[in-house]
Amino acid sequence: MLAEPHFTRHAGAWNMLTAAVCMALLGCLQAREPQGHVSVILLGATGDLARKYLWQGLFQLYLEEAGKGHSFRFHGTALTSTEQGQEVIAKVLESLSCPRDTAPGRCAELRAQFRQLSEYRRLKTPEDYLALSKDIEARVQHEGLREAGRIFYFSVPPFAYAEIARSINSSCRPGPGAWLRVVLEKPFGRDHRSAQQLATELGSFFQEEEMYRVDHYLGKQVVAQILPFRDQNRKALDGLWNRHHVERVEIIMKETVDAAGRTSFYEEYGVIGDVLQNHLTEILMLVAMELPLNLSSSEAVLGHKLQAFRALRGLQRGSAVVGQYQAYRGQVRRERQKPDSFHSLTPTFAGVLVHIDNLRWEGVPFILMSGKALDERVGYVRILFKDQAYCAQSEKRWVPAQSHCLPQQIIFYIGHGELGGPAVLVSRNLFRPSLPSASWKEVEGQPGLRLFGRPLSDYYAYSPVREQDAYSILISRIFHRRKDSFITMENLLASWVFWTPLLDSLAHEVPRLYPGGAENGHLLDFEFSGSHLSFSQPPLEQLVLGPDSTPMPSDFQVLRARYRDSPLISAWPEELIARLAGDIEAAAVQAVRRFGKFHLALSGGSSPVALFQQLATGHYGFPWAHTHLWLVDERCVPLWDPESNFQGLQAHLLQHVRVPYYNVHPMPVHRRQRLCAEEDQGAQAYAEEISTLVTNSSFDLVLLGMGTDGHTASLFPQSPVGLDGKQLVVLTTSPSSPHRRMSLSLPVINRAHKVAVLVMGRMKREIAMLVSRVGREPRKWPISGVLPDSGQLVWYMDYDAFLG
């Protein structure tokens, strides 16, 4: 016997509840479903999502709809054995919660009724589906009911979709006159091709109108309010919602949780596939699309959305910055049994700059950002308007509701964060918004609370009268056939068309490592110029942390260890170079502050090229005017020869920065039209120049590399030249061409205040291992002779060189 809820005893409370729910959901404005028996089949009923949200959503549906003449039955299904499944579900049903004002006794009653209507069954083979169908039919017949329809909720991984779809289609469709709705959870593919494939596959079993693709963000109250808000405030927004007035739009979802326990999923999708392609893109569309005249027309809404998709400017590699929290790789190794050498390039953080090339939005930056292991959990859309006013009045006389000089913004606060819940905020100096008063109330003041730079009192702020979970809202909408809250196939494919090229171009990109939580500091800040997005510079740092200096957050992006008893900094190449450039700049600033100048000796070769470029483009605070640039070594070729180290320095650094001409000291390898002739005394001349200009011949910083044979500067194994003695500069012979070289000697290198050795690439792995074990044997491995007399030595090795 099907139990119907016994509402009569609490009719008053129930009516009030129903009225509130109806208004909140606008459900009552929709055509009523013809009454009858509805079967809800929850596939994956024992899984995480089902336990956390879906059973609660079904309970809510029952509470809202059962009193209106429908009868229900809820079939929880999974592959788990009947006994185990029943146990799990019994527990879940026990913990279901009732609307806030329901008395505890009444709530227990309602739960018991719901429990009576719910069952668990194992659903695996096509025969199981057939049996389920027969059971439903028998029940309907036995009770003298009419079957209204069946809802199949797929809370299972997508690889299981096709098989289940086939079984439903062949054995479990309702008879004529009753509807079928299948509800699908993301991910819907990994890129455009796989999404298309999945769509085609599902399309062979179901009609498009039978499919409800869930993006649970569309069920979030504030997100669902974006279009209605734009509609109800057309008058105020008409002139404002465009490129002339909007400075930028930020669409943000920050999370503090990480991906532990989900790394198999995450490795496939990363943050872009998990969040940006769906949740943030849907929100972007709601903000950017043209507003249809009639919001209740799903076709019009979809049509306008697709139009906005078409106007999106294509993304390129430079449109995004990506990061990965430091513990992620270890989690993947553990969860997926990967070896210690395994590196993942999966981004757990992404910031993307989107442009929309249409008349309304041309030139307005839309920033989409999401990440795991960040410093706070919060989601919002912030529309910041241009500040086009100058206020002649003193700031203390500015009145929030009138001053044009205070920021003007509209914020759809999705949830969490400082505010702790959903809200719509409009700066008081913009306009007083209109929101449906039955479902939205003004937020009460919270003294001291500031949002986006302003006290809460600067905003008109509204929050939902009754907070509701996104899944409960969406389940109700499925029941009411509100297709506009779901993702159509065209919508889905349009989104993948937009994201796939970026995903392809990021496939080999090394994400910036971040420590996680508040430690991230400014590491993930980014900035844009034109269509290009890049991380803002990491903060300046000392070359080596003193014993009592506190580590900065950015210290955690790198592995700290020791190598040959000196500090070792190890990171991905991009991070390593950024770190080294920052350290050199810090050393330069410090030296100039103390001595008025900075003497920097640089090696040639390929490793420093990236460093030169970084210094040239990213370090505007570098005291170039007070910097002297010296060469650590040089090939005996004319200075204009492409093989000359000086040429490399010139091409990648000197021509981009303003170093006074007299501060640049190329090695005199080419004198009297001869190359490195002993009698021309080039080495002696360079040594004199050093002695004259560099106090005690102690460079402030010497940058070295390490060859695969253990050479450094142009000091090569098995040759004693330059390893000791008084000579500051020597002529040497390289085993590879060009053979003749000029080089700083080991003694002058070791006299430096700081020596940095940069070692990059897998090719250096073997020598790095070897040198880590040997003592001081400069004859065999000149690099092993580098040990500053009283200065500091720091090794900078990328992971390839250090870990192999």
Ligand code: BG6
């Ligand atoms: C899901 C993502 O879609 O959304 C998760 O797969 C993410 O990675 C979640 O944590 C966030 O949803 P909410 O509702 O907690 O903001």
